[in-house]
Amino acid sequence: MSKNNRKMTNARLLSEYEDIFRCPICSNPIEVVNLRSLICYNHHCFDISKQGYVNLLSHPPKTKYDKKLFKSRKMFSQSGFFDPLIAQVCENMLEDLKPTSDTIKILDAGCGEGSHLSKIQQRIIEQSQCNLLGIGVDISKEGINVASMSPSKTIWCVADLAKCPLNDKQFNFLLNILSPSNYSEFHRILADDGMVIKVIPESKYLQELRGIFYNQTDRTEYSNENTLELFNRNFDLVDIQRVQYVVTMESKYIKQLVHMTPLSWGASEELIQQVLSKNKLEITFDFSVLLGKKMKAHRSIN
Structure with a gap:
């Protein structure tokens, strides 16, 4: 096109x-x-x-996320490395779908280059035949520029989640995948019976990279306790699901992974090259999928 x-x-x-x-x-x-x-x-x-796409920012933000990162992330995602996670997210959405003639609206808040939303839309449409609209929002113009190449029925917007340019109670599903949240805005734009699906990294996520880049430092360990606690304070936690798998990755995918992950930002060039020189590397993917509904108090005041 x-x-x-x-x-x-x-x-x-x-x-x-x-x-x-x-x-x-x-x-x-x-x-x-x-x-x-x-x-x-x-x-x-x-x-x-x-x-x-439409840029709804009043001024450009400062960000370290560049075009190279988003292109690497898109190629990496298209190679199927996130597919088990996508399958779990879709399963939850299909279970929550209610028969309706209305358009089902999905917001991916912090969508990056849009791969997750595009794949989720495709799977949901194939398995439910519902009328589906996806909206992807990210603060990075570079990410949305890459996302807008997708042929799916999606509106892509550059916008700030802290001042979300979306009306109240619009979305049946709100996705927040490995991205920061703004819970006050999430409450405002989520339908009263809608579901928020937040994906957070678990303790073993990319542990092989973390072990090389940050050996003998406190960054070799990762905890999401604070993130989970904050989610619990803002939504009724319906369920929490662990998705964990290990893949053997060849050289070209190792390079894409290194270029797309912020883990490499604090690592020395020597250690980055140590990883890039490997022909194969086992990589652990480890996530928690949090399913939340609006608390009753929020439903009554929104």
Whole structure:
């Protein structure tokens, strides 16, 4: 699909679902004008890019996540290394789906380059035949730029989760996969009967890299206790599921993994090269999938 066709297709999708959005500056309703821009009642204007995504940030953020990282992550994901995790997330969503003629809306909050959301949408549609809309939001323009190349029925937005440009109680499912959270905004935009699915790393996640990069330091150990406690304070924890598996990774995938993980940021160049020089490496994937519902108190006040 050419950039112009992609822009028109995505702009029409934005126009169809413009009532989901609100202005990130003044919180007023926002509408698509001439399939070119989103404009609110106070005339704050956000242009639709050539790639078809919309940038709803008022100023660019400072971030270490660059194009190389997101391209590596996309190739890595397309190679199937996250598929067991994706399968578990989809299983939970399918179990929670209720028969409806309405569009099922999924938000991936902190979607990065969009691979997880695209795969999840594809699986859910194949197994349920429901009318599904995905919205991917990330603060990184580089990530959303890569994500917007996806052919799926998805709206991609550059936006700040701390001031989310989405209206109240819009989403049946809110995904937050290996990404920071903003629970006050999550409560606001999640439907009362919706489900939040948060994926966090467990203690053995990428332990082989951690052992090489941070040998004999306190960073060889990882604990998610604080993250789990914070989730528990904000949502009714319906279930917590462990997904753990080990893969033997060849050289080209080792390079993609090193380039995509923030674990490499604090490692010396010598240790990074030590990993990159390996022809094969066993890598452990270890996650907890947290399933949450709104607490009754929040349902009554939202």
